[in-house]
Amino acid sequence: MNRWRECLPPCSLKSMELPPTIIGNMKDLFRGWYPLTSHERGALSRYATFSLDANVLLNLYRLPLETRSTFLDILRQLRNRGRLWLSHQAAIEYQRVRPSKILEQLGPSRAIQKHLKKVIEDIEKETRNLDYHPFIEREPLLENIRHFCNEVIEDLKKLDDKFSERLHNDPVREELDDLFNGVVGPPFSEERLKKIYAEGQTRYKLRIPPGYADSREHGGDKDQPDCYGDLVLWKQLLCYSKKTRRSIVLVTDDRKKGDWFWKVDPKDKKSKLLGPRPELVDEMYDCTSRRFHTASSAMFLGWMSKYLKKKVPTQAIAELESEPPVAFRDVLSAIGQASIQWQRNISELMNSAVVRNIFEGVAQQLQDPGMAKTLAYLSFPQLPISPYLSVPRTPLTESNEQEVDLEGTDIGEPTG
Numbered sequence: 001m002n003r004w005r006e007c008l009p010p011c012s013l014k015s016m017e018l019p020p021t022i023i024g025n026m027k028d029l030f031r032g033w034y035p036l037t038s039h040e041r042g043a044l045s046r047y048a049t050f051s052l053d054a055n056v057l058l059n060l061y062r063l064p065l066e067t068r069s070t071f072l073d074i075l076r077q078l079r080n081r082g083r084l085w086l087s088h089q090a091a092i093e094y095q096r097v098r099p100s101k102i103l104e105q106l107g108p109s110r111a112i113q114k115h116l117k118k119v120i121e122d123i124e125k126e127t128r129n130l131d132y133h134p135f136i137e138r139e140p141l142l143e144n145i146r147h148f149c150n151e152v153i154e155d156l157k158k159l160d161d162k163f164s165e166r167l168h169n170d171p172v173r174e175e176l177d178d179l180f181n182g183v184v185g186p187p188f189s190e191e192r193l194k195k196i197y198a199e200g201q202t203r204y205k206l207r208i209p210p211g212y213a214d215s216r217e218h219g220g221d222k223d224q225p226d227c228y229g230d231l232v233l234w235k236q237l238l239c240y241s242k243k244t245r246r247s248i249v250l251v252t253d254d255r256k257k258g259d260w261f262w263k264v265d266p267k268d269k270k271s272k273l274l275g276p277r278p279e280l281v282d283e284m285y286d287c288t289s290r291r292f293h294t295a296s297s298a299m300f301l302g303w304m305s306k307y308l309k310k311k312v313p314t315q316a317i318a319e320l321e322s323e324p325p326v327a328f329r330d331v332l333s334a335i336g337q338a339s340i341q342w343q344r345n346i347s348e349l350m351n352s353a354v355v356r357n358i359f360e361g362v363a364q365q366l367q368d369p370g371m372a373k374t375l376a377y378l379s380f381p382q383l384p385i386s387p388y389l390s391v392p393r394t395p396l397t398e399s400n401e402q403e404v405d406l407e408g409t410d411i412g413e414p415t416g
Helices: 002-006 038-047 054-062 065-080 088-104 107-126 138-167 171-179 190-205 226-244 278-288 297-307 314-321 326-337 343-350 353-366 369-378
Strands: 049-052 248-251 261-263 273-276 292-295
Touching (some): 038 297, 049 054, 054 088, 065 171, 065 314, 226 248, 297 314
Parallel strands (some): 248 292
Antiparallel strands (some): 261 273
16 A cells, blocks of 8 residues: 555645555455354355265264254255255265274273273272171172173173174164265366375465364374365365355364364364354355355254254254263163162172272273263262263153254354
8 A cells, every 4th residue: 555655646645546446345355254144144054055074974973863863854954955965075084984983982881891800800809808807798799799890891792792783784874875865076086186185285384274284294193195185175165166156064073173163272172163264265255256164063953953943952962062972871871771789788898998999090091071970970889770870861852852042152153
């Protein structure tokens, strides 16, 4: 501006106006830095195409049946309206990671089995000198403890085997196969991928999203060309939007890295999300003249429940935000359903510091607050027999199923 003024004769400064070509509107020039208006949000709800990242599909394996069914039902309604599309990159990443994601859910169960065996060993050592105790009979006591622990271990092994069958007989994948039948995008050619990888090297050096946070250069854990997966996905979204002339909403739970979502503090993984990265909004608009938006699974569920006028339990959104692995729920269920006859004989021992310390050690090694709470509860004489001890559940009935009212909240009104 100052350089332009210096080129003008002094007498003409007062009478002349700025050329129209350099006059801009703040919201037009920086649209990615502003939250959606109610009109823009309504337009996305009615006309945009919703596309899912691979992590959203993989997280379905961690959800309880009710929440997964609710989420899939929302997707089916969008599919029936022609508003659902899956990029080829998201689809192939799901197929590649699915087996390891299934096996990952077995970790907590196997850790519990290991520590229950240690419980038996430790109590046997602790009670060696109780042969002549006035009221504790050592052998009957140990027999009851072994019976209970072994019963839980056997139940967990059966659950492990049943869950492992999903590697070959996967009901979740069958539902997704049906849901995305005919709405998966085509792959890029090898020549096109090489060009994207070359472009990615330049983009990542300049920290242009998405995907740069995956590279080892920026603290990620992926080598080339795997680190360009998000960039390939992004290019496929751009191609789809340009071909169909539709705005895109990407549903992704990749929130920690900060290269899909704009955050208050990019270095803080738990920082508040403000919306999609402004660079992505601008790039989408420059390439296709259409809007781009992002939403997490929980944001998406709350948002679409209002648009589709579908009642969604508030518990479902909470479980999408933070949900323990399925295998952990199976562990709690097995413990809750196991025999409690042993309690009558070992109430004094279960109150001892020895057992309490054992359970506290288990919880610390598992590093799970929910597990810590549950195992601490088990150190008392009363063993609850209801499943999912540390995760209260809300049954899906007409009396307690409420429509989520998210007006004016971060979840109900995505910003960016």
